[in-house]
Every structure is written in C-alpha cells, then in structure tokens.
Amino acid sequence: MKVLLINAPVPIINIPGMGFGKVVSPPLGISYIAAVLEEVGVEAAICDAQNLKMNLREIGREIEMLKPDIVAISCFTANYGEAQKVAELAKKIVPQAMTVIGGPHVSFTAGKTLRETPSIDVVVRGEGEQTMLELTQVVEGKISLAEVAGITYRFRGAVVNTPDRPVLDDLDSLPFPARHLWPDKYIQRGMREVPIITSRGCPFGCVFCSTSRMAGPVFRARSPQNVVDELQHVVDDLYFDRFIFNDDTFTLDNERAIAICDAIVDRGLDITWACSARVDTVSKELLSRMSDAGCDMIYYGVESGNQEILDRFIGKRITLEQARRAVKLTHEAGIVSVASYIIGFPGERGDKEFQAYLKRGEYGTTYDLNSLRGTIFESLVRAKEVDSDQAQVHLLTPFPGTRLYDEADSLGVKILTEEWWRYNLQLPVIETNTMSVEDIWSAYRTYMDEFDTYNNIRHERRLKRMRRRMEAKA
Numbered sequence: 001m002k003v004l005l006i007n008a009p010v011p012i013i014n015i016p017g018m019g020f021g022k023v024v025s026p027p028l029g030i031s032y033i034a035a036v037l038e039e040v041g042v043e044a045a046i047c048d049a050q051n052l053k054m055n056l057r058e059i060g061r062e063i064e065m066l067k068p069d070i071v072a073i074s075c076f077t078a079n080y081g082e083a084q085k086v087a088e089l090a091k092k093i094v095p096q097a098m099t100v101i102g103g104p105h106v107s108f109t110a111g112k113t114l115r116e117t118p119s120i121d122v123v124v125r126g127e128g129e130q131t132m133l134e135l136t137q138v139v140e141g142k143i144s145l146a147e148v149a150g151i152t153y154r155f156r157g158a159v160v161n162t163p164d165r166p167v168l169d170d171l172d173s174l175p176f177p178a179r180h181l182w183p184d185k186y187i188q189r190g191m192r193e194v195p196i197i198t199s200r201g202c203p204f205g206c207v208f209c210s211t212s213r214m215a216g217p218v219f220r221a222r223s224p225q226n227v228v229d230e231l232q233h234v235v236d237d238l239y240f241d242r243f244i245f246n247d248d249t250f251t252l253d254n255e256r257a258i259a260i261c262d263a264i265v266d267r268g269l270d271i272t273w274a275c276s277a278r279v280d281t282v283s284k285e286l287l288s289r290m291s292d293a294g295c296d297m298i299y300y301g302v303e304s305g306n307q308e309i310l311d312r313f314i315g316k317r318i319t320l321e322q323a324r325r326a327v328k329l330t331h332e333a334g335i336v337s338v339a340s341y342i343i344g345f346p347g348e349r350g351d352k353e354f355q356a357y358l359k360r361g362e363y364g365t366t367y368d369l370n371s372l373r374g375t376i377f378e379s380l381v382r383a384k385e386v387d388s389d390q391a392q393v394h395l396l397t398p399f400p401g402t403r404l405y406d407e408a409d410s411l412g413v414k415i416l417t418e419e420w421w422r423y424n425l426q427l428p429v430i431e432t433n434t435m436s437v438e439d440i441w442s443a444y445r446t447y448m449d450e451f452d453t454y455n456n457i458r459h460e461r462r463l464k465r466m467r468r469r470m471e472a473k474a
Contacts, residue, residue, distance in 0.1 A: 005030035006059065008075040008083035009049040011421040024051045028076050028246060029103075029128065031177035036129045038125055039175055046181045047087070050079070051189065056063055056089055058247070062092045069139050070098045072124075074134060075106040077399050079422040084117050091119040104214050105420070110152035111159045112385035116276040126165055127200075128216060129174065166350055167216045171200065172226045176233060193242040194234050195275075198227045198260070202248045203280075207314055207411070208342065210401030219252055224259040230323045231269055237330040245275035254286050261293035272296050280318050281327035287333035296466065297336045299339075300326060305382030309345045315412070321362050323386045331389070334472070336462050339388035341379075343443055344387045344396035346412035346432040349375045350439035376443040380450060389462045390455050391397040393447040394425040395440065 007027040027048060047054070047062045054062075063071065071090040075083035087099045108111045114265035116288030122145070124131045134148045145153050166175070174308045179194075190383055199221040202211040234240055251257050264271065274297035275290075282298075290298075301315055302323045310316045323339070330337045335372035383391060398405040408415050412433035414418040422429050435443070 001041075001070075001140060002045070002066055002068045003037055003070045003072060003136065004045050004047060004063060004066050006047070006062075006071065006073045006086055007048045007050045008073050008079045008086055009054055009059070009080045009318070011082055011432045013421070013424070018310065018342065024088055024186050024189045025195055025244070026051065026178055026182050026191070027184060028164065028195050028197055028216065031179060031181070032174060033072070033128050033179055034178035034367050037132055038178060040136075040356045042132065044181065045179065046178070046183075046187075047454060048183065052185055053189075056085060060093060061084055061288040063090055066447060067094055068097055070100060070132075070135060071284070072102065074253075075103045075105060077420050080105050080420045084119075087117060087119040090154055091446070096120065098135065100135060103129075105400055107214060108210065108405075110161065112253070113390070114152060114154060114159050115121050120151065125152060128170065128238060131165055164445075167201065167218075167220065169220060171220055171222045176230050179234070179238060191243045192357055193410040194238065194240045195244050195246050195247040196227070196230060196234075197251065198222050199252070204317065205403075206316055207240075207403045208396060208399070210399055213401050221253060221256055223364075224256060224263050226265040227260050228267060228269070231264065231271065232267060235269060235271065242437040243269045243271060243273040245273060245382040246275060249281060250275035251286060254281065256281065258286060258289050261364075263291040269294070274298065276301070277322045277326075278318065281331060282326050284329050284332070287329050291333040291335055294333055295336060298330055298337045299340060300388065301386075302339045302383065302386060303342050305341065305379035305384075306345075306348065309379070311344050313347060320386065327386055327388050331465065334465055334468060336390070336465060337388040338390045338392065339383070339386055340392045340394065340448075341383050342394050342396050343376060343379070343447060344428065344430065344432065344435060344440045347434055348379065348432070348433050350443060376446070379415060380447060384454060389458050389465070391451045393444065393451055395424055395428055395444055397423050397425055397429060399423060399429060450474075 001078045007030060013153060013466065027050070030046060034046055037044040040420050045066055047059060049059050071094065073086050080222065083101060085100060090097060090099050098121050099119060106123050107125040110125055110205060112227045113123050122135065124405045128465060131148060134143065137143045138145055138148060140237045145151065146162065151164050152159060152161050154160070174336065199219045201216045201220045203217050203219055205212040205217065231243065253470060272294045276299040279300050303316055304310050305320065307320055310318060321432060328341065396404070398408055398413060403411060404411065414431050415429065417429050428437045430445070431437045431440065
C-alpha cells in the first residue's frame with residue numbers, strides 16, 4: 001500500500017506586491033498523517049508542491065514515480081483551485097488510485113467540492129490521521145467507505161456524508177510528524193525554523209475564524225514531556241535549534257506553558273522559538289519563563305484598534321488596554337512583539353477623513369479622534385498605541401466554515417466573489433454596510449504604507465532587544 005500526500009501549490013498572482021510568503025514552513029498536517037500510516041506499514045511519501053514551488057509537470061513526475069494507491073491532497077481556500085488541478089492530473093496518471101482531498105476549505109464545502117470536481121473521490125472532513133488510516137483499509141477491501149467516519153463521497157450518483165469523526169483527545173498517542181520524509185530542498189529554499197504544534201482546538205469562536213469548528217471548541221493539549229521530547233528529537237536528528245509553535249494560543253493554559261518552558265531549561269535545550277498568544281493569557285511570570293526557555297517572538301491577534309468592533313462584531317473578548325499591557329510585559333521580558341490587525345469590518349467607515357488629514361499635513365501632529373470615531377483612521381491610531389515592535393494588517397475575508405461566511409447577510413457583509421484564489425487576505429472580496437470595495441482597498445493600502453513606516457521606525461528597537469538577549473545568553 002502506497003500513499004502520496006501532496007501539499008497543493010499556491011496560485012501565481014500577477015499583482016505587484018501581492019502573493020504568498022517565501023518563508024518555508026513544512027506542512028505538519030500531512031506529516032502527522034504520514035507518521036500514522038508508517039506505523040502500520042503503509043509506504044507514505046510527501047510531495048510539498050507549495051513550499052518547493054513545484055509546477056504540475058514536476059508534481060506529475062512524483063506521481064508517476066511512486067504510482068500510489070491513494071493520492072491525498074491538502075489545501076486551504078486560496079489554493080483550492082490548484083488542488084483541483086492536481087486531482088485531475090493524478091486521475092490521468094494513476095486512474096485506478098483513490099483521490100482524496102482534505103483541509104479547512106473542503107471540510108466545509110465537501111458536497112460542492114465533489115459536484116464540481118469529478119476527479120476527486122473522497123473529501124476528508126476535519127482532522128485526518130485516523131480517517132486516512134481507514135481509507136487505506138477501504139482500498140485493501142477490508143472495510144467500506146460507509147464505515148469511515150468524517151468523509152464525503154459519491155454513491156450511485158449521490159453525495160454521501162458519513163457522521164463527523166470525533167476529535168482525538170489523547171494527542172500524546174500520535175507519533176511525531178514524519179520529518180524524515182521532508183526533502184533536503186527545504187534547506188536550500190531557506191528553511192530557518194521547524195514548526196511544531198502542541199495543542200488543538202479553540203474555545204473562542206471569533207467571527208472570521210473556522211478553527212473552533214475544524215479542530216473543535218475544546219482545548220486539547222499534549223503533555224509537557226511529550227512536547228519537549230519532540231523538541232529534543234528535532235535538535236538531535238535534524239540539527240535545528242529554531243522553532244515556531246503553530247498552536248492557535250500556546251499560552252491558553254499558563255500552568256502547562258510554564259511546565260514546557262521549565263522542561264526546556266531543565267533539559268538544557270539551547271533553542272529559540274516563536275509562538276502565538278492572546279493578550280489576555282500572558283503574565284509577567286509566564287513571559288519571564290518563556291524568555292528563559294528561548295522564546296524571542298510572540299504574535300498577538302489584536303485584530304482591531306476599535307474596541308466597539310472587538311466587542312460587538314468580532315467577539316474577541318479582549319480589550320485594547322489588555323493588548324497594551326501584554327505588549328509592555330512582553331518587551332520587559334526581552335521578547336519581540338508582533339500585533340496583527342484586520343480591516344474591513346461592518347461598522348467601520350472609510351478612510352476619506354484619514355486622507356484629508358494626510359493632505360493637510362496634520363497626521364502625526366494633532367488630530368481629534370472623537371470626531372473620527374469608528375473610522376479606519378481611529379483604528380489605525382489606536383493600533384499604533386498598542387506599541388508592538390511590528391504590526392501586520394490583513395483584509396477581512398469570509399472563509400468557508402466561519403460565521404462570517406455563513407451569516408454574511410445578517411452581519412452586514414456582501415460577498416462579492418467565490419473566485420477562491422482571491423481569498424489570500426490581501427485582496428478585497430467583500431463590501432460592507434459602511435464601506436465599498438474601493439473604500440476597503442484604499443484603506444488597506446493606507447494601512448500597509450503606514451505600518452511599513454511604523455515597522456521601519458521600530459526596527460532599531462527590535463534589534464536592540466535582540467542584541468540584549470544575545471548578550472545575556474553569552
């Protein structure tokens with residue numbers, strides 16, 4: 001039994017300044033699936049077309065070489081179209097193989113995916129480790145598709161959904177991702193950090209995010225020992241000492257996070273790492289322990305500089321005061337802070353007032369925020385007051401599986417297109433009850449320009465903090 005796991009390529013976007021990042025980040029999802037399959041003797045291979053920038057001809061050669069019994073493709077929304085092309089290619093090269101697709105996009109559009117893509121046989125919904133294992137048993141004739149939970153398939157011309165698969169509670173029972181299947185080309189392409197994930201599930205349910213549906217609303221965590229065993233394994237076998245924790249909120253359980261940090265120190269692991277956190281889940285003690293254990297960067301999803309948007313629309317359950325405090329404590333611990341924002345929310349007003357201020361030369365000197373309440377300008381100024389070392393901005397995007405997508409009309413959002421390649425957080429695909437698509441695009445470009453200046457000004461501050469860390473370690 002041979003299974004080829006393909007990380008679908010990303011579309012080429014011929015728009016200046018647009019596109020997908022160049023940072024090499026190996027796919028953990030299919031790496032976990034490969035490890036589970038290998039445990040039972042299945043020959044698994046990984047084709048990371050996304051990070052290696054492979055074209056269809058190169059992907060085809062991988063398929064021809066392995067001649068797999070199952071071709072499984074992982075994708076998100078923006079590269080769903082590319083995944084369809086890969087499935088069509090696979091059916092031409094190995095028509096007898098089962099073609100499977102998974103990921104957050106197709107998990108919530110499973111029926112539509114099968115109806116519009118005849119070359120796809122099965123959609124895996126949700127987490128895929130156990131489901132893929134059982135699909136190998138289907139190919140071997142041991143069980144039927146109807147017996148596999150968490151899939152959508154065709155039967156006699158109809159689309160069939162089997163019951164959802166319960167999430168895996170015991171994450172320690174999973175083998176470590178099959179990193180030995182990662183190609184050496186990752187190094188040539190500039191991979192600088194190894195991804196690791198220590199928990200799954202999110203209890204918060206923000207309006208623009210599907211994680212609480214995809215991975216469940218219950219926080220499930222690996223034990224500190226299991227996490228640090230994996231870190232040790234990567235350091236010893238791959239000779240990497242830089243990590244990125246891909247948890248949605250690494251700091252959700254403070255006691256567990258501290259235990260992981262203490263175990264890193266106790267093992268003598270000389271590593272550095274970054275993670276994501278909520279501003280209401282960090283404390284001075286936690287940040288100090290994280291810094292001691294090698295954490296040098298934290299990403300905070302602040303989302304908006306407008307408290308009313310945070311409360312009324314996003315449902316984030318944080319305050320801007322908490323954001324300012326978290327960032328201040330992060331800096332005191334010697335850790336670089338990155339704050340992420342989203343614009344284009346219903347209720348936000350366009351940036352005409354902002355442009356007027358810029359033209360009069362008043363920006364950066366005096367401005368009356370009371371008169372600009374609810375505008376993009378107010379949100380930008382409040383965002384800068386958070387005082388993070390770096391700020392990022394994305395466009396509000398209604399991904400399938402989110403409340404924003406499912407309840408767009410009632411939320412005051414009009415979805416303008418389902419050309420999925422546009423769903424890259426950089427192109428406007430909506431308009432709202434208060435902003436046209438032109439307003440959103442103009443505001444986004446303004447934010448980008450302003451944050452470029454903001455980040456450049458704070459660059460020296462970041463470097464000084466990093467130098468102090470290095471001197472302290474020496």
